[in-house]
Amino acid sequence: MLNPIRVIAEAFVPIGKGLGVTLNHALRMLRTRSKAKFTVEYPDERREQYPRTRWRHYLTRYENGLEKCIGCSLCAGACPARCIYVEAADNTDTDRRSPGERYARRYEINMLRCVFCGYCQEACPTGAIVLRKEFELADYDRADFLYTKEMLLEPIGLREARGERQEARTQPEPV
Numbered sequence: 001m002l003n004p005i006r007v008i009a010e011a012f013v014p015i016g017k018g019l020g021v022t023l024n025h026a027l028r029m030l031r032t033r034s035k036a037k038f039t040v041e042y043p044d045e046r047r048e049q050y051p052r053t054r055w056r057h058y059l060t061r062y063e064n065g066l067e068k069c070i071g072c073s074l075c076a077g078a079c080p081a082r083c084i085y086v087e088a089a090d091n092t093d094t095d096r097r098s099p100g101e102r103y104a105r106r107y108e109i110n111m112l113r114c115v116f117c118g119y120c121q122e123a124c125p126t127g128a129i130v131l132r133k134e135f136e137l138a139d140y141d142r143a144d145f146l147y148t149k150e151m152l153l154e155p156i157g158l159r160e161a162r163g164e165r166q167e168a169r170t171q172p173e174p175v
């Protein structure tokens with residue numbers, strides 16, 4: 001036969017414990033409300049991003065302006081979403097874009113398919129493709145999410161303006 005006291009205890013003790021935890025948090029919030037601020041007034045205020053945050057892609061350059069990308073397509077091969085398209089072309093003496101034999105004539109990323117995993121950045125042997133912290137990527141037209149090389153390639157001198165360190169990992173600077 002059911003013991004009514006035991007039934008009541010089993011039903012109400014966990015509820016009481018849960019309410020106690022809630023009350024405890026509520027009181028703690030009230031106590032610290034004047035010191036701690038939980039709401040960020042975006043877009044007027046912006047929270048500092050974590051150091052390894054990965055958002056918008058960029059194709060970077062060496063300090064002398066040459067493109068780091070050598071059109072090897074390793075990034076496209078590593079991409080799990082298959083959203084990178086690379087078309088390579090040969091550098092010539094009169095038209096040199098990168099220090100290597102080849103450069104990316106076409107480089108596109110379909111940002112609608114990208115999952116921002118950073119595998120392309122990891123796979124790149126020259127440190128050409130990087131994901132930076134710019135997260136405001138919303139747009140109105142699907143076609144605008146196809147980022148072309150012109151959109152991805154950093155303007156010459158941008159890194160110096162940002163005061164960033166040299167990011168080349170393996171490719172030596174041409175002399």
Ligand code: SF4
Nearest residue numbers: 079114115117118120
């Ligand atoms: S971040 Fe990931 S999904 Fe996006 S382009 Fe790079 S490898 Fe592909």
Ligand code: SF4
Nearest residue numbers: 069070072073075124
């Ligand atoms: S971004 Fe890097 S991995 Fe991708 S094609 Fe260029 S050099 Fe190769």
